[in-house]
Amino acid sequence: MSTIVGIDLGTTNSLVAYIKGDRPEIIPNEQGKRLTPSVVALDKTGKLHVGETAKNQLIAMPERTIAEVKRLMGTSRKIRIADREYTPQEVSGFILRKLKDDAERTLGHKIEEAVITVPAYFTDAQRQATKDAGELAGFKVERILNEPTAAALAYGLDHLDKEQYILVYDLGGGTFDVSVLEMFEGVLDVKASAGNNALGGSDFDRRIVDFLVKQFERDHGIDLSRDIRAMARMKGAAEQAKHEISTLDTTSILLPFLATAGAGPLSLECEFSREQFELLVDDLIRSTLEPIEKALHDAKLAPEQIHEVVLVGGSSRIPLVQRILVEKFGKEPKRGVNPDEAIALGAAVQAGIKAGAGSFGSKGGEDARGIMITDVCPYTLGVEVVATSGFQKMSGMFSAIIQRNSTIPVSRTETYSTTADGQSHVDIKVYQGESRLVKNNTFIDQYTIDGIPQGGAGSERINVTFTYDVNGILQVRTKVLSTGKEATLTIERSAERMSEAERKVARDRVEKEWTLRLPPPSAPMAPMSATGSGPGAGAAEGGVKAIVASAERRAKELTGEPRAKLEDLILQLKRAVARGEAMDIVRLDEELTNFLFELG
Ligand SMILES: Nc1ncnc2c1ncn2[C@@H]1O[C@H](COP(=O)(O)OP(=O)(O)OP(=O)(O)O)[C@@H](O)[C@H]1O
Ligand SMILES: [Mg+2]
Incomplete structure (x- = not known):
C-alpha cells in the first residue's frame, strides 16, 4: 500500500503527517520532535544539516546557515551558504528531503507522494517553486493545498455534524492568511481567502531586535546592526522573549559579551514586558484586520455571522492577536486544534481523500459521509489591455478574467480585439491583482501570439481562456477566431521556472548532498561547538x-x-x-x- 504524506512547509517550522487508520497523525523527526525547524546549514566540512542541528548552528555560524527560505520562494534570488549557491527551491528541497527521510524511517517503507501546503495568498510563481521543491526532494507532488484550507479540514474532521460559518486565522512565522468557510454535512466550502505573504512572527522578532540594537547603541554607542553574529544572537533572544511574554507579563533579555569596547566585553541586559512588545508590533498585528474585512466582504458575511474563529500558526498564541479578534467578533477564538499541527494534519486528511481511503473521516457506522472540501482562487487574474474611451487609447489597463474568490477549478474566457491597423501579433501579459492598472498588480507571465491576419484595428478577435486548477496553478489558452489558431501558455516556461534538464541536475544534487550529509542515519545526534569547529x-x-x-x-x-x-x-x-x-x-x-x- 502506498502512503501519501501531508506536509506543512513552514517559514519557521515544517511538519509531516499521515493517515493512520482514519485519523491524521504527525510523524516525529529523527530527534523525536514533531516540529522540524525549516533551517538548512553546511558545517565546516561542507556537510549538510537540516532541521534541529542546522538551527543550533544558526547563532554560532550564521553565514553557513539559512532560515526562512520560504520568503524567497518564487524569486530568482540565489542563496549563498558558505561557498555554495542554491536556489530557494533547492533549499526547500533539502527540508522536504529530510521530512521524507523521517517519514520513511518511521513508517518503514518508501514514500513517493505528498500533498504540500502553501499560504492561500501565494502567487503562481511561489506555488510552482514549492511544487518544484517537492520534486527535487523526490516526491510526486499530488497536490498543492492552501494552508488555511488544510487547517479547516483538520478542524472540520472533528465537527462533521455542524452547520456553521468558520473563519481560519493563520498567523505563522512569515505569512498571514485568513479564510472564511461554510460547513455543512461534512462539506467545507471555502467562501473567500485573503492575506499577506510577508507578515509573520519573524517581523515581530525583527521589531524587537531593532529595539535592542537602538538600546545598545544608546547605552554603549556601538551599532551592532552589521555584526552578523550579534544580530543572530539578538534574534534568538528576541524570539525567546516573545514566546515568554505570551504567558508572562515580563521577562528579561540577557546576552553576555555581545561586543567589545576599550573597557572590555559589553553585555546586553534588559527587562522586556508584554506591554513594550505590544507597542512595538501593534500596527503589524492590527494590519491583519484588513484582510479579515476583505474576506468577510467577499464571503458576504458580517462578523456576527461567524460561528467560530479558528486560530492557526504559532503567532496566533500572542495575547494581542486574541484580543483584537475578541474585539472584532465579540467572542473568544477557538483554541481546540493545535495551532502548530493543524495544517500538516489537514494536509494528511487531503492526502487520505486523494488516496481514496474509503469511509475516511467518518465516525463509524451511522456517519459514513466522510469529508469534502472546495477551495477558491484568492486573487483576481487577468490580462493587460488597451482601453479606448472616445478617441483616447489608454494602455496599461487590467482586464479581469477570473474574479477573486471564484470556486476552483475554474475556467473563464474573454474575447479581445486587435487595437491597431495592420496588427499581426498580440502580447498576452498575465497579471494578478485587484487594481484597474496593471502597474499596481503582480506580473505573472507573458507571451506573444503572432501570425494574426493583418486588417483594420478591431478586425481580429482573440479568445483568452484562463483555467485555474485545484492546485492554484494557472493555464492560459488563446484562440484567434478567424484562423482557429490555438496556443497554450504554460507558466512553466517563465523565467523563475527551471527547465526539465535543470530540474534533473538539481534533483541529483539534492539527493547527493542529502546522502553525503553527517551524521549518518544510524549515528546519534552530533553535538556541536559554538567555537567554530563545526557540528560534524x-x-x-x-x-x-x-x-x-x-x-x-x-x-x-x-x-x-x-x-x-x-x-x-x-x-x-x-x-x-x-x-x-x-x-x-x-x-x-x-x-x-x-x-x-x-x-x-
Ligand atoms: N508562544 C508563542 N508566542 C508568540 N509567538 C510564538 C509562540 N510560539 C511560536 N510563536 C511564533 O510562531 C512562529 C512560527 O509559527 P508556525 O510554526 O506556525 O510558522 P510557520 O508555519 O513556520 O510559518 P508560515 O506558516 O508563515 O510559513 C514563529 O515566529 C514563532 O516565534
Ligand atoms: Mg505555517
Missing part, C-alpha cells in the same frame, strides 16, 4: 575538548570564586557532552568561552 560529530567534540582543556589549565591558575565558577561551567559542559544535548553544549560552550575571555 568528531570535529565538534574536538572543539569542545580543546576549550575544556584550556579552561582546565586556566582554572589551576585561579582561586576563590572565579575558580569555582569556571570549574562549575567545565563540569556542566562535560555533562552536556556526555548526554549529547546539542543546545546545552552550544550554550555552555559559549558561556565558558565568554567567561574565559572576561578572565582575560
Whole structure:
C-alpha cells in the first residue's frame, strides 16, 4: 500500500503527517520532535544539516546557515551558504528531503507522494517553486493545498455534524492568511481567502531586535546592526522573549559579551514586558484586520455571522492577536486544534481523500459521509489591455478574467480585439491583482501570439481562456477566431521556472548532498561547538575538548570564586557532552568561552 504524506512547509517550522487508520497523525523527526525547524546549514566540512542541528548552528555560524527560505520562494534570488549557491527551491528541497527521510524511517517503507501546503495568498510563481521543491526532494507532488484550507479540514474532521460559518486565522512565522468557510454535512466550502505573504512572527522578532540594537547603541554607542553574529544572537533572544511574554507579563533579555569596547566585553541586559512588545508590533498585528474585512466582504458575511474563529500558526498564541479578534467578533477564538499541527494534519486528511481511503473521516457506522472540501482562487487574474474611451487609447489597463474568490477549478474566457491597423501579433501579459492598472498588480507571465491576419484595428478577435486548477496553478489558452489558431501558455516556461534538464541536475544534487550529509542515519545526534569547529560529530567534540582543556589549565591558575565558577561551567559542559544535548553544549560552550575571555 502506498502512503501519501501531508506536509506543512513552514517559514519557521515544517511538519509531516499521515493517515493512520482514519485519523491524521504527525510523524516525529529523527530527534523525536514533531516540529522540524525549516533551517538548512553546511558545517565546516561542507556537510549538510537540516532541521534541529542546522538551527543550533544558526547563532554560532550564521553565514553557513539559512532560515526562512520560504520568503524567497518564487524569486530568482540565489542563496549563498558558505561557498555554495542554491536556489530557494533547492533549499526547500533539502527540508522536504529530510521530512521524507523521517517519514520513511518511521513508517518503514518508501514514500513517493505528498500533498504540500502553501499560504492561500501565494502567487503562481511561489506555488510552482514549492511544487518544484517537492520534486527535487523526490516526491510526486499530488497536490498543492492552501494552508488555511488544510487547517479547516483538520478542524472540520472533528465537527462533521455542524452547520456553521468558520473563519481560519493563520498567523505563522512569515505569512498571514485568513479564510472564511461554510460547513455543512461534512462539506467545507471555502467562501473567500485573503492575506499577506510577508507578515509573520519573524517581523515581530525583527521589531524587537531593532529595539535592542537602538538600546545598545544608546547605552554603549556601538551599532551592532552589521555584526552578523550579534544580530543572530539578538534574534534568538528576541524570539525567546516573545514566546515568554505570551504567558508572562515580563521577562528579561540577557546576552553576555555581545561586543567589545576599550573597557572590555559589553553585555546586553534588559527587562522586556508584554506591554513594550505590544507597542512595538501593534500596527503589524492590527494590519491583519484588513484582510479579515476583505474576506468577510467577499464571503458576504458580517462578523456576527461567524460561528467560530479558528486560530492557526504559532503567532496566533500572542495575547494581542486574541484580543483584537475578541474585539472584532465579540467572542473568544477557538483554541481546540493545535495551532502548530493543524495544517500538516489537514494536509494528511487531503492526502487520505486523494488516496481514496474509503469511509475516511467518518465516525463509524451511522456517519459514513466522510469529508469534502472546495477551495477558491484568492486573487483576481487577468490580462493587460488597451482601453479606448472616445478617441483616447489608454494602455496599461487590467482586464479581469477570473474574479477573486471564484470556486476552483475554474475556467473563464474573454474575447479581445486587435487595437491597431495592420496588427499581426498580440502580447498576452498575465497579471494578478485587484487594481484597474496593471502597474499596481503582480506580473505573472507573458507571451506573444503572432501570425494574426493583418486588417483594420478591431478586425481580429482573440479568445483568452484562463483555467485555474485545484492546485492554484494557472493555464492560459488563446484562440484567434478567424484562423482557429490555438496556443497554450504554460507558466512553466517563465523565467523563475527551471527547465526539465535543470530540474534533473538539481534533483541529483539534492539527493547527493542529502546522502553525503553527517551524521549518518544510524549515528546519534552530533553535538556541536559554538567555537567554530563545526557540528560534524568528531570535529565538534574536538572543539569542545580543546576549550575544556584550556579552561582546565586556566582554572589551576585561579582561586576563590572565579575558580569555582569556571570549574562549575567545565563540569556542566562535560555533562552536556556526555548526554549529547546539542543546545546545552552550544550554550555552555559559549558561556565558558565568554567567561574565559572576561578572565582575560
Ligand atoms: N508562544 C508563542 N508566542 C508568540 N509567538 C510564538 C509562540 N510560539 C511560536 N510563536 C511564533 O510562531 C512562529 C512560527 O509559527 P508556525 O510554526 O506556525 O510558522 P510557520 O508555519 O513556520 O510559518 P508560515 O506558516 O508563515 O510559513 C514563529 O515566529 C514563532 O516565534
Ligand atoms: Mg505555517
